[in-house]
Each structure stands twice: as C-alpha cells, then as structure tokens.
Amino acid sequence: MKFFKAVLTIIITIGLVYALNRPWGPVPALGSFLSPFTGFWQNGEKIHDSKEEIILQLDSLRDEVTIRFDDTGVPHIFAKNDFDLFYAQGYITAKDRLWQMDLQTRAASGRLSEILGSVTLEMDKNSRRLGMGYGAEVNVKIALSDPKSREALLGYTAGVNAYVRQLSPKNYPVEYKLLGYKPELWKPINTMYMLEQMTLTLAGRSNDLNMSNVLKKYGNEVIKDLFPDYPLLQESPIIPAGTAWNFTPVNIPDTKSGSVNDSVLINEISESKPEGIGSNNWAIGPEKSITGYPILANDPHLELTLPSIWYQVQLHSPDVNVYGVSLPGIPSVIIGFNQNVAWGVTNVDADVYDRYKITFKDSSQNNYWYNNQWKQTRKREEIIYIKGKSEPYRENVIYTHHGPVTEYHDELNGTINLATKWIGHEPGNSFLTFYELNKAKNYEDYRGALAKYVGPAQNFVFADNGKNIAITVNGKLPLKRKDQGKFLLDGSNPDDDWKGWIPAEQNPFVKNPARGFVSSANQSSTDPTYPYYINWIFAPSERGIRINERLEKMTSANADSLRILQNDNFNVLARTVLPKLLSILRTTPLNASYKAAQQVLADWNYQNSPDVIAPSIFEEWMPILKSAVWDDEFNSPNAPMAYPTRDRLLYLILKQPDAKWFDNVKTPQKETLPDIAVSSFKTAIDSLTARHGAMSPSWQWSDVKGTEIRHLSRSLKPFNAPHLKLGGGSGIVNAITKRNGPSWRMVVELGPTPKAYGIYPGGQSGNPGSPYYLNLLEKWEKGELNELIYLSSPDQQNTHLTSRIILKKK
Amino acid sequence: MNFLIIFIVTAILQLFTPWWIIALVPFLIMIWRPVSSFKSFATGFLAIAALWFSYGLYLHLDSQGAMSNRIAAIFSLPNGILLLIVTTVVGGLVGGLSGLSGYFVRKATS
Numbered sequence: 001m002k003f004f005k006a007v008l009t010i011i012i013t014i015g016l017v018y019a020l021n022r023p024w025g026p027v028p029a030l031g032s033f034l035s036p037f038t039g040f041w042q043n044g045e046k047i048h049d050s051k052e053e054i055i056l057q058l059d060s061l062r063d064e065v066t067i068r069f070d071d072t073g074v075p076h077i078f079a080k081n082d083f084d085l086f087y088a089q090g091y092i093t094a095k096d097r098l099w100q101m102d103l104q105t106r107a108a109s110g111r112l113s114e115i116l117g118s119v120t121l122e123m124d125k126n127s128r129r130l131g132m133g134y135g136a137e138v139n140v141k142i143a144l145s146d147p148k149s150r151e152a153l154l155g156y157t158a159g160v161n162a163y164v165r166q167l168s169p170k171n172y173p174v175e176y177k178l179l180g181y182k183p184e185l186w187k188p189i190n191t192m193y194m195l196e197q198m199t200l201t202l203a204g205r206s207n208d209l210n211m212s213n214v215l216k217k218y219g220n221e222v223i224k225d226l227f228p229d230y231p232l233l234q235e236s237p238i239i240p241a242g243t244a245w246n247f248t249p250v251n252i253p254d255t256k257s258g259s260v261n262d263s264v265l266i267n268e269i270s271e272s273k274p275e276g277i278g279s280n281n282w283a284i285g286p287e288k289s290i291t292g293y294p295i296l297a298n299d300p301h302l303e304l305t306l307p308s309i310w311y312q313v314q315l316h317s318p319d320v321n322v323y324g325v326s327l328p329g330i331p332s333v334i335i336g337f338n339q340n341v342a343w344g345v346t347n348v349d350a351d352v353y354d355r356y357k358i359t360f361k362d363s364s365q366n367n368y369w370y371n372n373q374w375k376q377t378r379k380r381e382e383i384i385y386i387k388g389k390s391e392p393y394r395e396n397v398i399y400t401h402h403g404p405v406t407e408y409h410d411e412l413n414g415t416i417n418l419a420t421k422w423i424g425h426e427p428g429n430s431f432l433t434f435y436e437l438n439k440a441k442n443y444e445d446y447r448g449a450l451a452k453y454v455g456p457a458q459n460f461v462f463a464d465n466g467k468n469i470a471i472t473v474n475g476k477l478p479l480k481r482k483d484q485g486k487f488l489l490d491g492s493n494p495d496d497d498w499k500g501w502i503p504a505e506q507n508p509f510v511k512n513p514a515r516g517f518v519s520s521a522n523q524s525s526t527d528p529t530y531p532y533y534i535n536w537i538f539a540p541s542e543r544g545i546r547i548n549e550r551l552e553k554m555t556s557a558n559a560d561s562l563r564i565l566q567n568d569n570f571n572v573l574a575r576t577v578l579p580k581l582l583s584i585l586r587t588t589p590l591n592a593s594y595k596a597a598q599q600v601l602a603d604w605n606y607q608n609s610p611d612v613i614a615p616s617i618f619e620e621w622m623p624i625l626k627s628a629v630w631d632d633e634f635n636s637p638n639a640p641m642a643y644p645t646r647d648r649l650l651y652l653i654l655k656q657p658d659a660k661w662f663d664n665v666k667t668p669q670k671e672t673l674p675d676i677a678v679s680s681f682k683t684a685i686d687s688l689t690a691r692h693g694a695m696s697p698s699w700q701w702s703d704v705k706g707t708e709i710r711h712l713s714r715s716l717k718p719f720n721a722p723h724l725k726l727g728g729g730s731g732i733v734n735a736i737t738k739r740n741g742p743s744w745r746m747v748v749e750l751g752p753t754p755k756a757y758g759i760y761p762g763g764q765s766g767n768p769g770s771p772y773y774l775n776l777l778e779k780w781e782k783g784e785l786n787e788l789i790y791l792s793s794p795d796q797q798n799t800h801l802t803s804r805i806i807l808k809k810k
Numbered sequence: 811m812n813f814l815i816i817f818i819v820t821a822i823l824q825l826f827t828p829w830w831i832i833a834l835v836p837f838l839i840m841i842w843r844p845v846s847s848f849k850s851f852a853t854g855f856l857a858i859a860a861l862w863f864s865y866g867l868y869l870h871l872d873s874q875g876a877m878s879n880r881i882a883a884i885f886s887l888p889n890g891i892l893l894l895i896v897t898t899v900v901g902g903l904v905g906g907l908s909g910l911s912g913y914f915v916r917k918a919t920s
Contacts, residue, residue: 002917005917005918009907009910009914010914010915013904013908013911016833017830020830031830031904032828034862034901035824035862035897037829039897040877041865041870041878041897043877044872044874044875046872174877174881178884717883718880768880769877769878770876
C-alpha cells in the first residue's frame, strides 16, 4: 500500500510535469511559458534610464563602438570602421527586431513550415517555385566577392550573431516562446532574402495571364480600346511631359511576337498588387523654399504592421554620417539623409515579371522546345521541412533559360507549364546603391550609386545642399519591344526573350526642372515620347496629379508645408467623376434615405477626412459602379480576366456615355450609364446600411474604412495596434487604406546642417511588452512628425538622449 | 521551516535551471524532512505558489502589465492578474504534488 501510494503520486506528478512540458496544438509548453523565471513574464521592458551605461564585451569587434539612444528609442551608432558600424547595426537591430528578421527570412526562403507546420506549406512552395532561393544564392556570391559589400555583410552577420549567442531561453522574444522554437544564427544570404522579399512585394507579379484571357476572348480591337498603354483621361507623369531625351536610343530588334495566337485560358487567380502598396516622394528646389535650400519628402506605402517594416538608425563612422530608416536584415540606411544629401524612393511598377509558355519534350522535363530545337533544362531540388512531420516535402523545380517553371492544371487545358522571367533572378549588387547613397556628397555620387542598382526599380528622389534636386526612374529595365510582356509570351521563340537592358544613363531622369520641383507617386514614368517600353500600366494618376498641383502653387515652403501635403486627404477621383454622377442622380426620383445620402455627397468638399460620411458613401459606391460596368463582360471565374483601369472607366463615363459597355449583356433590356449609376448608388447605400445601420455618425469614414495595424503574426490580435482614427484612402496622397499606408513619413530640409523630421506607425521595439512598441503611433495617427536627432559626435549634448551602450572587443 | 527552505532553494535554482526544478525541490525536501501527507502537499503548493506569485507580480507591476495583459488576452483572460493566478495555481499544483510524492516515498522506504 505504501509503495502503491508513492508510485501513484510520483506518476501523477511526472504526468503533470510532462503535460506542462510539451505543446498542445497551438498552446505552447505551459510550464516554461508560465514560469515567471523563464516564461513570457520575462518579456516586459522598461523605459531606458537616461543615466544607464551598459558595457558589453563582444567577439570579433575591431574597435570600440558607442551607441546612444534617444527618447524615442532610436540608436545612434558611432564606430571607427565599416565592419564595426554594421556589426553594431546588426547587434542592435537584432536586439529590437530578432523575431521579425527570422520570420521575414523564413517567408522569403520558403521555410515557414518548419515552425508553423503544414498550414504554410503552400506559401513555402510558392516561394521555392518562384526561385527566391535561386536569386538569393546568385546575389550573395556577388555581394561576398565585392570588398565593400563583403565587409558590410560579414560585419552585420557577426553583430546579429553576437546578440543571438548571448541570448538565454528566458530572454527569447515572446513569439519564440509562443511558437516554441529557438532563434538560429544569421547568415549573409539572409540579407539577400530580404532584398528578394522586397523585390517580390514591389515587382513580383503581373497580369500577363489575365490580359491574355482578355485578348483571347475579345481580340485586339478591344485591347486597344479598353487597355491603352497610357491613361486617356488624365496623367501627370513623373518626368514632366516635354522633358527632352538627350540620348540616342539603342536599337530594339523589331520582331514579331510568337505569343499572340498561343494564349491560354488558365484558371490561376493571379494576384494583382493591391492599390495602397506604392509611395509618394518629392523635392522642392531652393526657389520654392523659405530656407533657400531644397526640401525633400518621402512616404513609402506598404502594409502597416507591428513591428514596422522600418527601423530608424543613425550610422556614424569616419567616412559616413547617415540617418534614416533601415530594413531589419539589411545593413545600411535605405531612405534617409546625411550632412550633404537626402534621398527617398517610390516604386516604379516596371514590367519585370513575364510569363513564358513552355513545351517539354516528354514527362521527364529534361528538354524544352526553344529556337527550333530541344534545349536542356536544369533542376533544383527544394526540400521543405514541416513541423510535426517526419518526412520533408521534396520538389524538383525545373529551370529554363527564362527562369523557373511552374506547372498548372486546369480542366479546360490539362497541364500547362509556365516559366517566369523575373528581375529577382538577375545577378547584381543592389546593396551597393544604398551603401554609396549613405556616403554620397553630391549629385554625381547619387548618379553613380544609382547605376549599380538592379531592382525592384524605384523612383529615387534626391536633393543636396548644393541646391540640386533630381529624380531618376531607376533600376535594370529590360529592353523590350512595345507591349512585350503585356500578354503571355512564347517560351520557344527567341524573339520573345528580353533583348538586354535600357542603358542605365538612359533611364528617365530629370535634374533641376524649370517647374522647381520633382515628384513621383507610382504613376506613368514618362509621357509616351520616351523611346523605350517600361510598362503599359502604372498606378492610377490621382496622387501624382494632386501632389503636382499643390507643389506647383507652393512658395516659401518649409518642412511643415511638405508634412501637410503628406497628410493631404483631397480626393481627385471624386472631383473628376462625382459632379457627373450627381447630375445623373439629380434627375432620378429617389426615396428619402437615398436622397439624404445624395445630399451628403453634394455638400462634400472632396476631403477624405476621418470624421465625415461622404467619403464612406463615395468609396463604397465606386467599386460597385466599376463592377456594374465591367462584371458582365470581364468576370470569368474559369479564366480570370483583367479589368480595364480606373482611368479608362472615367473616360468612358465622362467622354463616352453612350458606350455599349454600360449595357449589362446578361439582361434582355438595354442598360445605360444613368441606369448603372443609379442602381450602383442604391446598392452602395444598401450595403452601408446593412453593415452600419441607417446613416448616422457610425458611417464616418474612419470607422467604415477600419484601418488596422496588425502584428506580423497576423493572428495574435492582442499584439495589434489599438483602434485608430484615420482619413485618406487609396488614390489619396495620404494613402491609408484598411491595411496599407505611409509606413514611414520623412521630410528633410537641406542646408548647412540638415533638419529632418520623420515618423512611422509603431515603435523601434518589436517586443509588445516594451514601452517602445507603440510609442510613435499616436503622433503618426495625428499626422505629426518627430524631429530626428542628427548627432555629429558620441558625446554631443542633447536633451533627447538617454542611455548608452558601449561595445568593446573581447 | 520547510516552506522557507523550498521557497529559497527553488528561487535560487530557478535562475539557472529549467522550470521543472519546482517538481524536484519539494520532493527532495519532503524526503529529507517529512511531515504529514496534508502538510507535505500544502507546503509544496504554498511555497512554489508564493514564489511564482511574488516574482510574477513584481514583473507584472514593473512593466505595467504591458506583456502580461496582452498574453492574458491571447488566452481569453480579462487581465494579467488573472493570468498570474493561473500561473500561481499551476506552479502550486506541481509543487504540492511533488511534496506529497516526497512524503510517500519517505514513508515507503522507512
């Protein structure tokens, strides 16, 4: 009996300990997770003590590094050489953002399933099939063979790993504890994965297939009519119309495409880039500013997440002193300023992602038909380890000279193989562009740095204290015939290959234009006189139009003038189309609730302010109107088709009100623009009423739009930002949509010493238990900026400075 | 006295051993210094519960609940204090059962 009791209680105790020591489904191992000595309790943090000085002895440093923190949590790093500078950047970025770096690297390299299980297997397969690893491997070889990028990558890697090595499990970021895995060591190739991921986000898709489906169904005439290569109604291109092209363009072989008759209907939902991923930047020249020097502004629009995609940092060494935002995982500053220059970026939307139809000789897929002969393929084995499974998933991805091949199955066509030719596979060393911009002293340095850039193509805006402003549509842009890649291409026809590159110096750019400012908002790079084809479709023109109108009128501007423009909520689309639509509603008898909504629109000043109702009605109405016009012809679930652009729809409404497209071909009667305008208006009001009740303050734009900033996990809601009150919208300069928006706002006044301002939604720390997790959010929400503390020495006095960390070599 | 010994020894060992040391210390102490079965359980429970509660409370207050309130929400609990109570009970149960096991082992071998 005595023995029985002893054995029984021991078994119960061991059973309990065992149960608490292992994860159960999504629940982490509760013993260590709940223990205040090892668990999440350890992840609370406090405000930096201003007198605190921490000295750390670290391996492989070459000299002493001082890191000073300011009261917003930004590190200001002072090193004596490049290696130590990037070492410290890696160390301190890992300290604040280790889990983000891990997650994003895993997403890019197709290794999420190792920690998340089979739910992410499809995502991982897509990353592998797209050749993210192939691109990263090619690029890391180049980066490690160049002395400058090698020093940066090795320094950064050593710094991140110095941080990882000293971490004990109780200090792991809380996400590791929740998911039950360990941080791994950083590798130089991870930086390349981060660059690949950026290329994927900004230039990693196209609507070639959906366009081919339109071509197949409606033919060339409809393509010409509804899918023109330049906006019909209004555009304000990045390089001002009329800018002379002072170069002799290289010859593009005028060859016939083999693709036109070979289009396929393929049931692939090709995901188009959501509007709201884009950016604004501009610079005004000295004649427009009150300082007598240029002022530069940039706000990149990306998915708004916690932690932010950006991490602020100042990097100081004997030959550089730069401040701005970095991307965790990439050494150097991506958008920022130094003593002499400032720069920023927006996405170009170049057509650098083309699909080629491939014919294999047989099921071994060892050979494909090209230039009238069988050409050898290469194979790359991809192995994906999956949490909870003993056997990894294996797949041989086939590579042609175009790029990796993906196999699609579809009931109509059977199996189709498509190769992807993508700028993300192009060897290069884009990192050097940022490295050199960090140190740039003048316009020549800027142009030199840009020539080294591959992709994703960006509109690099620039200003210097020599009073120059400039903008360059920059990146390796493929040399193509007009519209090459607008549709699916023929992988067997050499005429469909890219023909080389537009020479870097012939990329569109403008320096000190007569109008006194440069700007970009992802719209058409140039007017149609530019001798090369970059793309047939760019972001809608409204943001660009508004920015250029405001800058045109601006005089005696200071940083605050540009900050106000960044927060501009004016709706150019409404100004363009609403008077016409309201004139239709006025002639239609409407019941009281529709009438009231119509009156709200009629009284609207076209401002997408957070607390008014009109933008909620308008923004609800426009997509419904678009569907009402096009769905009957272009909605085709079996073979998804591209829809005509917003510009084309506006042109139809304003200039072609009798066009046949207004008729719903699926009904016997003939619909007209007024029929569609009224019915879509009613549908919009009904839809708002169904979701938010009868018209009331609950229809306020901020609430209807419901912007949310989510934690990177997407699923841990308590780590999300609180409810926010925000105006703006897609096509608005203040481009805050439900999930995307200004991920960093920066304004820099150039001059003898630069004065700069900036903010992003969130905070420097990725730790939800840190006071620096959300400390910048409220100011961002109000549209305010922080003055950026730009130090010239580690011992400089400044009331905003708090603690310091000294890194010493062991 | 047993309470204090368990509390202090565990507190020290917890700084550099895994969490399950709380299942070992009461066990050994109760073999070494046996009392009644009820007291063995209660002492193990209270010592570990008090240790986890007090350190957890300190960390909760020190960070103003920034992390604990959010984790509580992930587990659908209203606030960090309730999560602290769950933590305390879990730690206490392990400590209590461990103490009871120690007592029975001593009984079975003496």
